[in-house]
Amino acid sequence: MSQRRKFIKQSLLGSAIFIPGVSQAFTQKKQGLVNGEKPLILSTWNHGLPANEAALKKLQESGSIVDAVEAGVKDTELDLDNLSVGLQGLPDREGITTLDASIMKGDGSCGSVAFVRQVKHPISLARAVMEKTPHVMLAGEGARQFAIAEGFPIEKEILSPKATRAYEEWKKTSQYKPVINIENHDTIGMIGMDASGKLAGSCTTSGLAYKMHGRVGDSPIIGAGLYVDDEVGAATATGLGESIIRICGSFLIVELMRQGRTPQEACEEAVRRLIAKNKKDIKDIQAGFLAINKEGQIGAYAVHPGFNFAKGTTQENILIDSKSHY
């Protein structure tokens, strides 16, 4: 059972839970929407707690919000319990783990990698694409070659013991059907704001378990899994990438905020739009959005119950249950 599912189970019992590695004890809170605290880091799911902690620590050390959102999700990329992020993630149908990641700054700079193999920190590779190439996105073998050229270590292509067991089990039926709230929806999307109001975001995933070889989700697609604009705010997404790409989810939320919606209203409208465009399969589709605006207000909304997110400030680092449409 994933940490997140364990948490959901335990939170139903109404207990406050301490997660190792998170310095502040936290209490379960109802979704708090108006905040205005800066700096502020939001990230998807319960692995967002240690990720936020890493991000806030980095922000304190370097003062850079893009350093912070990179460092935060690197923590998750190394989390052996997470089967949806990093090289320990569940493989595709061929038994190969391929990774997607993106990073964006509020000034419009962005970089991403898709369908990349053997790189432990795709988020750092995405950042290298942003900072060292004239491009936004590199995919597949080209991304891996760029990693080699940039001196990234290339890892052996072996599945983790957990992923091996899960893959062997899956091969017995070889069926893929996206189901809500199962372990293959644990991507980390992180959006953050520094004390001066500057924004950045990051998103990293191994994508859907047992996807077709070559499948790319929303996470590395700027505007789908992540979008950041210092003039307005930032948004990120988790869940079934195909449903999020269909509505350019993160870009949609930022544009709705630009037109005056609050982050919460914008996330809710994006979920409504997603449902409208994915009607046929909606009972099996989970997707969740997170947003902040430049005033530091936050929003979160999902298709189905079960989505949660971590909110970190210098005062607290807490897990919050998102509201949902159904």
Ligand code: SD4
């Ligand atoms: C994808 N959006 O590749 C990712 C999966 C995900 O939580 O978010 N899982 O479709």
